[in-house]
Ligand SMILES: [Zn+2]
């Protein structure tokens with residue numbers, strides 16, 4: 457039985473990631489306990505291609521993979537992201553903690569996995585000119601002052617006003633007050 461395409465794609469991502477994890481365990485002798493590892497797919501995540509959560513009480517590591525990253529990357533690159541998260545899972549299982557320190561770097565290097573989670577970074581904010589006929593557009597990863605106070609800056613092409621969009625929610629604002637309101641309204645979703 458199937459619950460539609462959404463589930464099918466998530467199932468496909470998890471199935472491929474699991475197969476790859478078994479290959480990695482054997483080929484690179486990464487002593488990760490796949491039986492104590494859970495997989496899930498985030499349909500919404502835009503900033504991080506993957507992450508690994510650790511429940512110290514249950515000893516279960518959960519690897520979360522972003523569906524958008526699966527769409528965005530070719531499989532060899534996405535497989536690198538899977539290996540990156542597997543190194544986190546391995547660290548959690550053996551040391552109860554994980555980061556991007558020397559131990560992580562060595563392992564990730566041996567697995568030919570990217571060193572940082574941030575490999576996948578869709579812009580968090582999109583700046584868009586409001587002048588008719590001007591298609592100026594810029595992106596920002598951080599809430600810099602042009603993001604927080606668009607009323608103090610101008611379009612980089614025509615000098616007109618622009619709006620800022622919070623890419624994940626689609627909320628837009630054109631003033632510092634609007635930024636504050638959007639941020640407050642979104643709360644944890646920010
Ligand atoms: Zn990482």
Ligand SMILES: [Zn+2]
Pocket residue numbers: 585586587590591592611612613614615616
């Ligand atoms: Zn413009």
